Amino acid sequence: MAEVSIDDVAARAGVHRSTVSRAFSRPEAVNAATRKHVLEVAESLGYRVNPLAQALRRRASKLVPLIVPDITNPFYGELARTMAAAAADRGYQLVLCVTGGEVAQTNAYLTSLQEMYAPFGIVAPSTTVDLDELQNVALGSKVVVVDRVKQARVPTVTVDSAEGIALAVDHLHGLGHRRIAYVSGISGAYTSRDRLAAYEGLAAELDMPAMILDGGTGPDVGERAAERLVHMTREERPTAVIAANDMVAFALISALGVRGVSVPDEVSVMGFDGLEFGARFNPRLTTVRQPIADMGVIAIDLAEKLLKDGETGHVVLAPDLLIRESTAEVPR
Amino acid sequence: MAEVSIDDVAARAGVHRSTVSRAFSRPEAVNAATRKHVLEVAESLGYRVNPLAQALRRRASKLVPLIVPDITNPFYGELARTMAAAAADRGYQLVLCVTGGEVAQTNAYLTSLQEMYAPFGIVAPSTTVDLDELQNVALGSKVVVVDRVKQARVPTVTVDSAEGIALAVDHLHGLGHRRIAYVSGISGAYTSRDRLAAYEGLAAELDMPAMILDGGTGPDVGERAAERLVHMTREERPTAVIAANDMVAFALISALGVRGVSVPDEVSVMGFDGLEFGARFNPRLTTVRQPIADMGVIAIDLAEKLLKDGETGHVVLAPDLLIRESTAEVPR
DNA sequence: TTCGGTGATGCAACCGATCTCAGCAATCGA
DNA sequence: TCGATTGCTGAGATCGGTTGCATCACCGAA
Numbered sequence: 001m002a003e004v005s006i007d008d009v010a011a012r013a014g015v016h017r018s019t020v021s022r023a024f025s026r027p028e029a030v031n032a033a034t035r036k037h038v039l040e041v042a043e044s045l046g047y048r049v050n051p052l053a054q055a056l057r058r059r060a061s062k063l064v065p066l067i068v069p070d071i072t073n074p075f076y077g078e079l080a081r082t083m084a085a086a087a088a089d090r091g092y093q094l095v096l097c098v099t100g101g102e103v104a105q106t107n108a109y110l111t112s113l114q115e116m117y118a119p120f121g122i123v124a125p126s127t128t129v130d131l132d133e134l135q136n137v138a139l140g141s142k143v144v145v146v147d148r149v150k151q152a153r154v155p156t157v158t159v160d161s162a163e164g165i166a167l168a169v170d171h172l173h174g175l176g177h178r179r180i181a182y183v184s185g186i187s188g189a190y191t192s193r194d195r196l197a198a199y200e201g202l203a204a205e206l207d208m209p210a211m212i213l214d215g216g217t218g219p220d221v222g223e224r225a226a227e228r229l230v231h232m233t234r235e236e237r238p239t240a241v242i243a244a245n246d247m248v249a250f251a252l253i254s255a256l257g258v259r260g261v262s263v264p265d266e267v268s269v270m271g272f273d274g275l276e277f278g279a280r281f282n283p284r285l286t287t288v289r290q291p292i293a294d295m296g297v298i299a300i301d302l303a304e305k306l307l308k309d310g311e312t313g314h315v316v317l318a319p320d321l322l323i324r325e326s327t328a329e330v331p332r
Numbered sequence: 333m334a335e336v337s338i339d340d341v342a343a344r345a346g347v348h349r350s351t352v353s354r355a356f357s358r359p360e361a362v363n364a365a366t367r368k369h370v371l372e373v374a375e376s377l378g379y380r381v382n383p384l385a386q387a388l389r390r391r392a393s394k395l396v397p398l399i400v401p402d403i404t405n406p407f408y409g410e411l412a413r414t415m416a417a418a419a420a421d422r423g424y425q426l427v428l429c430v431t432g433g434e435v436a437q438t439n440a441y442l443t444s445l446q447e448m449y450a451p452f453g454i455v456a457p458s459t460t461v462d463l464d465e466l467q468n469v470a471l472g473s474k475v476v477v478v479d480r481v482k483q484a485r486v487p488t489v490t491v492d493s494a495e496g497i498a499l500a501v502d503h504l505h506g507l508g509h510r511r512i513a514y515v516s517g518i519s520g521a522y523t524s525r526d527r528l529a530a531y532e533g534l535a536a537e538l539d540m541p542a543m544i545l546d547g548g549t550g551p552d553v554g555e556r557a558a559e560r561l562v563h564m565t566r567e568e569r570p571t572a573v574i575a576a577n578d579m580v581a582f583a584l585i586s587a588l589g590v591r592g593v594s595v596p597d598e599v600s601v602m603g604f605d606g607l608e609f610g611a612r613f614n615p616r617l618t619t620v621r622q623p624i625a626d627m628g629v630i631a632i633d634l635a636e637k638l639l640k641d642g643e644t645g646h647v648v649l650a651p652d653l654l655i656r657e658s659t660a661e662v663p664r
Numbered sequence: 665t666t667c668g669g670t671g672a673t674g675c676a677a678c679c680g681a682t683c684t685c686a687g688c689a690a691t692c693g694a
Numbered sequence: 695t696c697g698a699t700t701g702c703t704g705a706g707a708t709c710g711g712t713t714g715c716a717t718c719a720c721c722g723a724a
Contacts, residue, residue, distance in 0.1 A: 005709090005710055005711085006710060006711060007710080007711095015673075015674090016673065016674050016675075017674090017675095017710090017711080017712090018673075018674065018675080018676095018711095018712075018713075019672085019673060019674080020711095021710095021711065021712055021713085022672095022673090022712090022713090025711095025712075026712095026713095029671090029672080029673095030672070030673085031671080031672055031673085034672080034673085048447060049710085049711070050388075050447060050709090050710050050711065051444075051447055051448055052384050052387050052388045052393070052447075052448055052449065052709090052710080052711090053388055053679090053709070053710035053711040053712090054710080054711055054712080055384050055679095055711095056382075056384045056385055056388055056679050056680065056681090056709095056710085056711075056712095057678075057679050057710080057711050057712045057713085058679085058711085058712070059679075061384070063427075070413070071403065071409045071412050071413050071416075072406055072409040072410050072413055072608065072609075073409075074404055074406060074409070077403045077404040077405075077406070077409050078404050080403050080428065080430070081402075081403050081404055081430050084403075084428065084429075084430050085430075093427065093444065094427075094428060095395075095425065095426075095427050095428070096412065096416070096426060096427070096428035097416075098412070098413050098416050098417075112383075112425065115380060115382060115383055115384075116383055116384055117384065222612065247612075250609075250612050250613070250614075251612040253614050254611075254612045254613055254614045254615070254616060255612075256614075257614040257615055257616075258615075258616065258657070263614075276404065277404075277582075279586075280554065280579075280582050280583040280586045280587075281582070281586055281613070281614070282582075282585045282586045282588075282589040282595075282613070282614045282615075283586070283589055283590075283614075284586060284589075284590065325590070337679090337680055337681085338680060338681060339680080339681095347703075347704085348703065348704045348705075349680090349681080349682090349704090349705095350682080350683075350703075350704065350705080350706095351702085351703060351704080352681095353681065353682060353683085354682090354683090354702095354703090357681095357682075358682095358683095361701090361702080362702070362703085363701080363702060363703085366702080366703085381680085381681070382679090382680050382681065384679090384680080384681090385679070385680035385681035385682090385709090386680080386681055386682075387681090387709095388679095388680080388681075388682095388709050388710070388711090389680080389681050389682045389683085389708075389709050390681085390682065390683095390709085391709075
């Protein structure tokens with residue numbers, strides 16, 4: 001309670017401020033015995049270094065912005081959770097910044113946090129964020145991008161979209177599906193595009209028609225795709241749908257339900273993300289899982305590497321398959 | 333880019349530091365013309381006050397911790413989003429703190445942020461957080477609690493549980509249901525208890541049996557409740573279930589689906605929260621909506637009032653009904 | 665005994681603001 | 695005309711640390 005400062009500790013320990021400071025931040029520069037004594041006194045007084053004062057002098061704080069378009073989406077929720085843990089492990093404090101998908105917001109957050117001497121930032125870009133523009137912002141050069149294709153100028157960590165889609169297509173193909181459609185995504189449109197490309201490639205390869213139920217974005221993708229599907233003739237109608245991400249899959253299944261189409265009895269649906277919530281959907285969602293927890297720690301690692309060596313790494317993670325109940329053998 | 337400080341502005345404007353400072357933080361204390369000039373110079377130099385330095389000197393920052401047990405839960409997601417917006421409106425910067433439901437974490441966050449001179453904190457308590465214990469923490473006395481029953485010592489904002497449950501029961505009763513069960517909640521156990529009490533009261537009043545399918549917590553509530561339900565005989569089985577919150581409702585419907593029980597054909601299910609995601613569930617969830625957006629701004633208001641007048645307000649909001657497709661007339 | 669080197673500590677400036685107090689000019693009342 | 699009041703502004707201490715530099719004791723070598 002009684003705000004104890006570095007001078008209190010110094011006085012009580014009979015040394016100078018600077019020695020106390022060094023005892024904490026540059027241990028090798030102070031005599032072992034002195035250090036031990038100082039630390040004990042500090043402990044007994046309940047002293048903790050003031051992060052603001054420290055940041056001001058050092059021009060480097062422990063505040064790290066995590067910039068996401070929409071925290072309501074559990075994907076970003078899970079990302080935020082693991083990232084917060086990873087950050088805490090390294091002494092950082094995550095500052096959540098929700099942009100609503102607006103570039104201006106992203107930039108505003110970035111400059112605002114750079115004023116607080118944030119050492120770097122983590123950005124999970126939305127559809128509308130132009131990554132090149134990030135470079136113009138103060139903190140722009142010290143940013144790690146999550147969930148985005150390899151990009152030259154800043155470090156990135158992503159999941160291999162092609163491999164993920166392959167996993168999904170193979171799974172469905174193995175169940176006998178030959179008419180597999182695709183719906184693109186509410187958010188993360190960059191990866192959504194990758195996934196779409198992967199889907200089209202595989203469709204060609206397997207000699208299946210490429211059916212894009214909806215290529216748009218926004219909260220109504222599921223509705224539109226469902227509407228489109230129910231208006232197809234029996235022959236042209238797909239027997240399975242791959243959604244660009246779990247949220248789209250949920251919306252699609254819901255919209256199909258409203259229209260009396262049952263999943264997986266009439267049509268199989270797969271997601272992409274592997275959200276924990278998928279296990280509580282109705283039906284439980286079969287999906288391609290991204291190692292979100294890994295992405296969190298890797299992003300922080302990349303950031304620290306960037307600061308230390310100026311090295312901009314690009315990590316591509318492998319997804320895996322989570323088979324639950326939203327897919328079934330093709331109905332005949 | 334070129335970090336411009338208050339002295340740069342002062343020099344360029346031909347006045348002293350202190351005048352520049354006053355021009356920003358105490359406009360009435362400086363000559364209008366001088367002020368205008370200073371502000372123009374500042375503008376042209378791209379000067380912005382350094383929040384860290386300001387906070388250090390003033391012993392009051394703009395950082396506000398929002399402490400939630402689980403950001404993966406869209407309820408807290410929506411809360412975080414609206415709260416962040418409300419905070420930004422007033423110049424605050426929300427710092428997201430995810431506790432995983434652990435008291436120690438909550439306290440750690442609170443003290444850590446009080447070291448950063450956070451003016452106050454917002455806590456959405458989890459099951460295990462003992463509110464009285466909050467008082468012992470540094471920031472403890474300057475905390476607003478969200479989603480928690482009226483409590484004497486700190487300001488709170490909640491939704492009227494009794495009214496919400498009444499809304500739900502009335503809705504179901506109106507559909508002809510006479511055997512209405514209840515399942516308690518994954519999170520927010522405080523309110524969950526209130527809601528349970530309200531349910532029991534109403535059941536008695538309407539002369540219906542009170543059936544608690546599961547009164548526990550944790551991620552498996554839905555599973556357990558579903559398991560219990562399917563093992564009931566036709567006569568004792570409820571025709572409708574009220575879940576303590578939306579997430580439980582989702583889990584329950586999913587678990588029922590796995591066991592071949594269809595909602596709402598065989599049993600109606602209602603949630604409590606009004607999550608946007610409910611509109612994309614299968615079936616779309618009928619639920620009691622909490623005005624989450626209002627809760628966000630009100631919480632900030634209460635906090636500011638607490639700081640200014642030392643007044644600890646308690647706001648109870650009215651919920652409303654969101655009728656969608658998870659409830660239907662009682663099957664006969 | 666003297667001197668260079670080394671390790672540990674103290675001194676004081678500094679980070680970028682705020683704020684109390686003093687000084688100064690203009691204005692006011694008598 | 696003169697002291698008191700009022701309105702602005704400058705000086706400088708301060709918030710709580712960090713860090714380059716000076717100091718000093720102590721060491722072994724010459």
